[in-house]
Amino acid sequence: FLDLSKGPAELDIPALPGRYHSVAVMDARTDNWLVLGTRDGEQGPRTIRLAFGDGAEGERPPPGDAIVTTYRSPTDRVWLLIRVLVDGPADLPAAQAAQQGFVLRAPAAAGGETELLPVVPDPATLLKIVNPIVAANGHLQDPALAATGYGGAADAFETLPAWRQWLWRVVLPRTFERLRE
Numbered sequence: 202f203l204d205l206s207k208g209p210a211e212l213d214i215p216a217l218p219g220r221y222h223s224v225a226v227m228d229a230r231t232d233n234w235l236v237l238g239t240r241d242g243e244q245g246p247r248t249i250r251l252a253f254g255d256g257a258e259g260e261r262p263p264p265g266d267a268i269v270t271t272y273r274s275p276t277d278r279v280w281l282l283i284r285v286l287v288d289g290p291a292d293l294p295a296a297q298a299a300q301q302g303f304v305l306r307a308p309a310a311a312g313g314e315t316e317l318l319p320v321v322p323d324p325a326t327l328l329k330i331v332n333p334i335v336a337a338n339g340h341l342q343d344p345a346l347a348a349t350g351y352g353g354a355a356d357a358f359e360t361l362p363a364w365r366q367w368l369w370r371v372v373l374p375r376t377f378e379r380l381r382e
Contacts, residue, residue, distance in 0.1 A: 205274055205277045209251060217302070224283050227280040227282070229338050238284075324366070329358070
């Protein structure tokens, strides 16, 4: 997840001839507004810049015009999903090496540092990430869930009663396990 309100992020995409890969960028509503990779015809290494647009449709200039191509998102929060094909267990080391060629640089205004978050966050981290996004996007708010901490302040988990915190700690891991299944 990238916060483009602090400035653009840049992603280096390596040349991966013969290996399927894709870079999908979704806006805060989870709409795919950019998909690059094997099928876009650009096989060489390149750098893309992801910037926040004006809230209208994202700008998609043709790739390959410059070393760095800027794509403008219709929302200031985006979800970046990179896929690299693994062709069986024997191919795993080569696929992992291919993944290392993708390099993400955080917005300069944010100090150039990227906060790495766990794939499966604990409840406090989940609400810290989700609640500011919910607050900024009214269509995601659900008054029925307010008592659970969803849609509240970034520190909502810490202000919940102990029994509700316990419930989050029990239910969230089970939810992620069900999703994995």
